[in-house]
Amino acid sequence: MTTSRREKIESLLKDEPQDVFLRYSLALELEGCGEWEAGLEILEQLARENPPYVPAFHMAGQHLVKHGRVADARRALREGIEAARAAGESHAAAEMAELLTSLGSAGED
Numbered sequence: 001m002t003t004s005r006r007e008k009i010e011s012l013l014k015d016e017p018q019d020v021f022l023r024y025s026l027a028l029e030l031e032g033c034g035e036w037e038a039g040l041e042i043l044e045q046l047a048r049e050n051p052p053y054v055p056a057f058h059m060a061g062q063h064l065v066k067h068g069r070v071a072d073a074r075r076a077l078r079e080g081i082e083a084a085r086a087a088g089e090s091h092a093a094a095e096m097a098e099l100l101t102s103l104g105s106a107g108e109d
Contacts, residue, residue: 005029020046020053027059036063047076052083054092061099070103 003011006029013022023042030039040063046056057080064073077100084093 006033020049024053024056024059027056031063036067039063047079047083051087054080054084054087054089056080057083058092058096058099061096065099065103074100074103 006026009022009026009029013019013026016022023046027039027042027046030036030042040060043056043060043063046053047060057076061073061077061080064070064076077096080096081093081100084090084096
């Protein structure tokens with residue numbers, strides 16, 4: 001029997017449930033399996049932690065845009081830019097700013 005990547009990640013998480021990279025990886029796997037809302041929930045948890053996991057903001061923004069939740073994506077990206085700057089991650093901040101700019105006025109009320 002072949003073990004899927006998701007099953008491997010979930011197994012590893014049993015031993016290390018707070019491992020940020022494993023949790024992030026699971027979120028990406030869930031998106032790939034069509035369980036994007038469950039993946040988004042993990043990304044949002046990672047973004048709320050202290051310190052926040054900066055890549056989670058960018059990925060959450062991408063997922064939200066893909067699923068038509070542009071206003072929520074804008075919020076995630078703005079928060080992510082702020083978190084990235086606070087963490088001294090200027091490259092990550094610039095990537096999120098680029099995605100935010102690319103949205104133009106889409107999704108604005």
